[in-house]
Amino acid sequence: MSMIDNVQNLAREWLDSKEVDAIFGLKEQDGYIAPYLFTDVGELSCLVISNQYRLCYTCRPAKENILSLMLQTEPNAKIGVVVRGCEERALIELAKRGQVDLKRIKILGVACSKEDAEECRCEKPYPGNLVLGEKVEGVSGDENVNALLSKSLPERRAFWKHEFSKCIKCYGCRNVCPMCICKDCKMEQELYTETGWLPPGIPMFHFIRFYHISDRCIGCGECEKACPVDIPLLTIFKLLQKDVKDLFDYEAGMDVEQEEPLLTTLDETPMREEVMDVGV
Amino acid sequence: MDKKGFEPKILAFCCNWCAYAGADLAGVSRMQYPPNIRIIRVMCSGRVEPELVVKALSLGTDGVLVLGCHIGDCHYISGNHRTVKRMAILERILGYLGIDPARVKLEWVSAAEGARFAQVVSDFTSKIKELGPIPLQELRP
Structure with missing residues (x-):
């Protein structure tokens, strides 16, 4: 089973068991990829991971990143977020600065492949909260x-x-x-x-x-x-x-x-x- | 301009409570120090954001001194803790950009240390004379 199938299955589990109210990730539709909040289990087959859309959850000015906006409208919701190493580090740094609330977020950490790590010259291509995938060593020396x-x-x-x-x-x-x-x-x-x-x-x-x-x-x-x-x-x-x-x-x-x-x-x-x- | 006979322009950010009073003491005690420095008084050395230092350098200042209270003596308790951390980062970045980090110096001068103020300024001025004019003009396209 490929990586993305595992992610979809786990997301489905989390949604079914009401562990999270929604899953935040990338959705592929008509050949386009965009951030999307999955609340319906049926839609999860469109959930993808794309290297072109890294950090899309976080790249917004103060208080306006998608996650914090979402949690503002639904203050009690718990959202599962599909993250890679860099995205998790971004979330942690944003939480330190009061931009997102980690208590409302459940991290679905996914490891990157060796090729991805090389493409990004990433030194730590896996999240600390690794849920799916195998850790690969990052690129050392640049x-x-x-x-x-x-x-x-x-x-x-x-x-x-x-x-x-x-x-x-x-x-x-x-x-x-x-x-x-x-x-x-x-x-x-x-x-x-x-x-x-x-x-x-x-x-x-x-x-x-x-x-x-x-x-x-x-x-x-x-x-x-x-x-x-x-x-x-x-x-x-x-x-x-x-x-x-x-x-x-x-x-x-x-x-x-x-x-x-x-x-x-x-x-x-x-x-x-x-x-x-x-x-x- | 060749290095011989080169008189550098040096900017000194002095904190109001220690270094500026130290400079004042050096003055009233008639201590000799090079006239190359221009003093800007700030309320605390923690006010000196690294952008100000880079701005001074890119406007043609040959060296920048940041003078504050000794650690523990800051009028604002922890203002100079900030300075010491950010100056360390500033020096590294300057090095990576190709500007000699020695052109920027952080020193502690208390209000009672007029002689030390004169010494710091003399040492720094002769250091900058050695280094020559700031080569930042070549960074201007």
Whole structure:
């Protein structure tokens, strides 16, 4: 039995036993794939997993990702969500920031195949909450990362100058990022990004995202895939993931209890309350 | 501009409670330090978001100093904890983008450390003189 049959069967079981009120996943219809909330067991045969629609549950600005909208209208519902490794990490990071409520979500974790992992250059192609499928080892070492590290400082400048000059300021990297949840975005502030100029400030425009996402990047690589001019953004994010682990012993998307390091003091006491006072 | 006779432009973000008072003390004590720095007073070193540092560098500042209270002495209790964490990330990103992380420096200067302020500024200025003008112009297409 193939993977997708297993997923469909398990989803059917969950729905039948009323363990969840609905299953959230991708539906294929007339050759098109879109996120869909399955409440009818009969429809589950259209449930698919597609590599083209990764993280579709999460990529929306603050409070507007599909899952949280759904839970707003049905506050007591429990929803089963079909997730891969990256999607689960995204959900955990979003839960940390109060964007989704994990208590209302039952995770149907699915492992990715070796080919999928290679295609995404994924280092951890399985969710922590693995329900179906076999764990495969992620890709270790990244060509782009090694290439960048072997360059001297002037070579790196030349490299990024070339890459960032291509930028058309479409904001695709930000819009698709599951971790870019701010309503007001610094990348749109006149102070940092002048309007009416292309390419946007080098390196300021991209630096803003590098810094803001540094401690929360889950390494899904959606930004790089979304980029119409193929700027290798994941290269720096992969390096930063490693740095954040070295500096603060923190990995994004692993533990929902662990506070993000840039919001804690040096002895890891949360400063979140102060943040809430200012932000809300 | 060649490195010889190069006078760098250096920006120093000083926190209101410690470093700015330290700079003031250095001034009233008539301590000598290079005139290359321009001080911007901020209420806390935690106010200095890394974007501000990058903005300063991309506008042609050759080096940026961020000066705050010693850990534990922050007027806002944990403001400088933030600074120290974000500056670490900032330095890494600058390195990956090809900008020498040594152009950015975080130091703690208390209100009583006028001599230390002068020392930090002198050391940093001579370091930036060694590094030469900021090469960020070449990043502008």
